[in-house]
Amino acid sequence: MRKVILLSACCALSLQVSAQISWPQITSQTKPWARWWWQGSAVNEKDLTGNMQLYHNAGLGGLELTPIYGAKGSESQFIQYLSPAWVDKLVYTLKEGKRLGLGIDMSNASGWPFGGPWIGDADAAKDVVVKTYALHAGEQLKDTVQYIQQPLVTAEGAVPTIETLVDPIGNTKNLQALALVQVKFKKPLPLQVLMAYGDTGQSIDITNKVDATGKLNWTAPAGNWNLYAVFMGWHGKMVERASPGAEGFAIDHFSEAAIKTYLNHFSEAFKGRDLSGIRAFFNDSYEVDDARGQANFTPQIFDEFKKRRGYDLREHLPQLFAKTPTEDDLRVLCDYRETISDLMLYNFTLPWHSWANARGALIRNQPHGSPANILDLYSASDIPETEGKDPLRFRFATSAAHVSGKKLVSSESATWLNEHFLSSISDVKQAIDKYLLGGVNHIFYHGISYSPQSAQWPGWLFYAAVHFVPNDPTWRDFSALNQYIARCQSFLQLGKADNKVLLYYPIFDSYSEAGKALLKHYDNMLPEFKGTGFEATATTMLNSGYGFDYISDKQIANLDGTVGQLNVADQHYQTIILSDIHYLPLATFNKLVQLATAGAQVIIYKNIPVDVPGLANLDSNRKSFKTLLAKLNFTDAGNNIKKAVIGKGAFLLGDDVDQLLAFAAIKRESLTDQGLQFTRRQYDKGYYYFLVNNSKNKVDEWVPLGVKANAVVLFDPMFKQSGLAKLRHNVNGYPEIYLQLLPGESRILQTTSQPVKGNNFAYYQYTGKSAAIKGMWAVKFLEGGPVLPAEVHQTNLTSWTAFDGDDVKRFSGTASYSITFTKPAYHASAWELNLGEVHETAEVYLNGKKLAVLIGPNYQLLIPAGLLKQVNQLEVRVSNLMVNRIIDMDKRNIPYRIFYNTNFPAHFKEDRGTDGLFNASGWELKPSGLMGPVKLEPLKYLNP
Structure with a gap:
């Protein structure tokens, strides 16, 4: 038994029978949006x-405008970034967006990261250089206290000499x-501090003893002395993929003065213009340190450190820069990293947020990759944004949104799914499902x-696939994917997330490890948390069906505890997990004890935290920490779990995450055991589930739910059908629904505590x-190029690349497959049409009526028996990808890689040509068209 797609008349009937079963409203915000590259800002x-x-x-709902490098040959049309002419085009875009119902966001940079030609040395990204000297009693330093920064130039293409740069x-x-990536000019670096450290523990600031020539006018007192000179360098990171007029240095992300200087340039450019149509300003991921070295310093670091950590960093430079650090050395390093994290939050993110909000706009932010606690940076954003393919990575953005009360979480979606021109809409759909599940x-x-319009095929392209462009043949069916996403998001933007577990983010364990450089960068589990209890716990909960969010120390401070519950931003959790951590800040530990005393459950996986991080107030913090530990009197609670009752709540300790959660009475969604993945949201009358069958097998069985319900409505977001699910309750009163899902298919469930009247969801077996549809297929090429091949007739369906002639082998476009067939001599309630193998999208017509657009990964649909005549005309319009035409162009050296800066690199090194760029001339042709076999399966309707 299995579920198939019910079309047209049945769908309309379901909406007429009961108003209680209805789809949420589709708005521009529920539709998918897209980053919109303005290459060279050569727009008209x-x-x-x-x-x-x-x-x-x-079917797009909005655009994020991001100017980047230009296309060669269009230089006369380039518009300088933020010039009056450029702002004119922005104003026009906002006007057109309003007319068309397209929302408009704007990157607060051209390319990434923030930076530009108006960023001078004072505001550019900095790095630190340390020189050490040794003196004995009575000696004076003979060396000059000076450091000359050596020249460095890197670029996307040919690297120019430093002498050609200004x-x-x-x-x-x-x-x-x-296309410069990093530039360092030869110049002396300014001395920030010179400290002398004696062998008996003394430290002396002798910076003012250094004259303008670098001579140190100081005689070493008794003892042996090590001198540490700290110089401030210029990291030299340039804005990547900058548009004309935006090429320049990246800003110092740790300096409030730098972000103010940077944003003031926008304020001046926007002065007197109505830009109220901008919904949000955007910041791409922190990609400063993908160049040589790190941006790891800022001029105010010593003052900021003392203000935030409570002691003078200048007295601890040997510990900060120790090559083989001791535990105390690592404590200073931990405090330095925490300070940098604070500066990313308070000196960059929050001032930027205030600037945008003052202009009536939000901020959409990708803080991942930052040398900071990214949960806090995400929380400071109006719309946190993630990217990538790892579901545990997505949760950093979504968790921060949940615990800080943000309604939207966005994703930079489908970046480099595959090599250029190889990703299908089906691939994209499956990638999008992972984001929605996350x-x-x-x-x-x-x-x-x-x-x-004047650009030659394939038009202007961005260097990172996937290419969502109108010249791709599958663009004609792109709307089917967009409608699917809009229907899903119309539910997922309602209510609130319903996760029950908080997982503590052990940032201080990472801060306290040496690492390979002064700073660490945080993105997902890799590399900092690979193999840790944090990763193990998150992976276990994901696979076992527990809804969970990560939480930081700052976020824990906002928690409110009651019996059996942890509350924050209208979210209600049942427990928090500390996952085999070593260091726990005193304030966090104290808060957890307070929460447990009020009735909360705190789970400790494997080992109890043993110490506080950092050096500040270490003795008093340790003493208080031990006092809190002493309150936890663990006794055997059975099932390999120990329990420490404290107040109305308790701490639980054990080595098995599943056992601990079960002991804490946290209910999981056991549907994950059947190959399903889910996300769940709560609304006033029940819950919304988004379910995907990510297994390789059909689901055709009863599926249990982890929440109670009196009724469950099923929604098929791909084909917009809905109805009441077959429902039964188990002995514990929890519902089970009957579900039929092919691999890769999804459903939305709406549970309700109230009875619902309406049509039943259609189940079939x-x-x-099956009856094969055989005979002579007429294959007519409808649109595409470089030229339309001649019509072909065939009885055995094959890839059209196997047809005779060269035109069809290089063809990228759409072909119509039509055939006449007789209705099979079976009695059936309905018929499943199975197209078999399709490359890549298919529009299906029966007797002249369009039934559906199929985008994969399955190419099956249901035809009600009444739609079949005795003799029928089937037409399937199939669109392939751009790739075969690209292969031909590369073989014939027809140019389309015409861009400055990053001119179309290959995603995989084996796909590089002799010039180092992407080249498909050595590829085999990719299958295209309807390959079948096409068949009809008789179906019987199953009454609920």
Whole structure:
């Protein structure tokens, strides 16, 4: 028995029978959005309107405008970033967006990270250089206290010599063509501090003893002395993928003065303009340190450190820069890293947030990759944004949104799913499902390039696949994916997340490990948390069906505890887990004890925390920490679990996450045992589930739910059908629903505590032998290129690349497959049409009526018996990918890689040509068209 797709008349009937079964409203916000690349900002009003109309027609809800490098040959159309002419085009775009119902976000940078030619040495990213000297009693330093920064140039293409560049870098000509990545000019670095450390523990600040020539006018007192000179260098990171007029140095992300200088340039450019149509300003992921070295210093670091950590860092430089650090050395390093994290939050993220909010806009932020506690940076964002493919990575953004009361979580979606031109809409759909399962509810494609009508095929493209462009043949069916996402998000933007477990983010364990550099960068489990209890606990809970969120120390401070519950931002959790951690801040431990005393349950996986992190107030903090530990009197509670009752709550200790959660009475969703994955949200009358069958097997069975319900409505978001699910209750009063899902299919469940009247969801089972649709297929090429091949007739379906002639082998476009067939001589309630193998999307017509668009991974649909005549005409319009035409262009050296800066690199090194760029000339042709076998399966309707 299995579920198939019920179309047209049945769907309309379900909406007429009962108003209680209805889909949420589709808005521009529930539709997917896309990053919109303005290459060279070479835009004009006619093509802006033309592009935006196509996006609107395809079902997009909004765009994020991001200017980047330009296309060669269009230099005369380049518009300087933030110039009056550029702002004119922005104003026009906002006007058109309002007319078309397209929301508009704007990157607060051209390319990434924040930076530009107006960022001088004072505000550019900094690094630290340390020189050490040794003196004995009575000696004076003979060396000059000086450090000369050596020149460095890296670029995306040919690397120019430093002599051809001008300081300041904005005065260098032809920066678009140079595509600089990092530039350091030869220059003396300013001395920040010179400290002398004696062998009996003394430390003396002798910075003011150094004259303008670098001579130290100081005689060493009695004893042996080590001198530490700290110089401030310029990291040299340039803005990546900058558009014309935006090439320059990246800002110092730890300096409030730097972000103010940076944003003031926007304020001046926007002065007197109505930009109220901008919904949000965007910041891409922190990618400063993907160059040589780290941006790890800021001029105010010593003052900031003393203010935030309570002691003078200058007295501990040997510990901070120790090559083989002791435990106390690592405590100083931990405090340095925590201070940098604070500066990312208070000196960058929050001032940027205030600037945007003052202009009536939100911020959408990708803080991952930062040398900071990214949970806190996500929380400070109006719309946290994630990216990638790892579901545990997504949870950093979604968790922060949940515990800080944010309604939207976005994702940079489908970046580099595969090599150029190889990702299908089916691939994208499956990638999007993972984001939705991870708690994302605001999809952004990555991305769409503005392309003028005059551009030769395939048009202007961004270097990172997937290419969502109108010249791709599957664009004609792109709207089917967008409608699917909009229907899913119309539910997932309602209510609130319903996760029951908080997992403590053990950032101080990581801060307290040496690592390979002064700072660490935080993105997902890799590399800092690989193999840790944190990773093990998260993985176990994900696989076992527990809904959970990560939580930071700052976020824990906002928790309110009652008996059996932890509350924050209208979210209600049942427990918090400390996962085999070593260091726990005193304030956090004290808060957890308070929460337990009020009735909360705190789970400790494996080992009890043993110490506080950092050096500040270490003795008093340790004493208080031990006092709190002494309150935890663990006794055997059975099942290999120990329990320490404290107040109305308790701490639980054990080595098995599943056992601990079960002991704490945390109910899991056991549907994960059947190959299903889920996310769950709560609304006033029940719960919404988004379910996906991520197994390789059909689900055709009863599926248990982890919440109580009197009724469950099933929604198929791909084909917009709905109805009451078959429902029964187990002995514990929990519901089980009957579910039929093919691999890769999804459903939305709406549970309710109230009875619901309405139509039943349609279930079917196979009732006879399949009937192959055989005969002569007419294959007519409808649109695409480079030329339309001649019509072909065939009885055996094959890839059209196997047809005779060269035109069909290089063809990328759409072909119509049509055939006449007789209705099978079986009695059936309905028929399943199975197209078999399809490359890549299919529009299905029966007797002249469009039934559905199928985008994969399954190409099956249901045809009600009444739609079949005795003799029928079946037409399937199949669109392939751009790739075969690209292969031909590469073989014939037809240029389409025409871009400055990053001019179309390959995702995989084996796909590089002799010039180092992507080249498909050695590829085999990719299958295209309808390959079948096509068959009809008789179905029997199953009454509930």
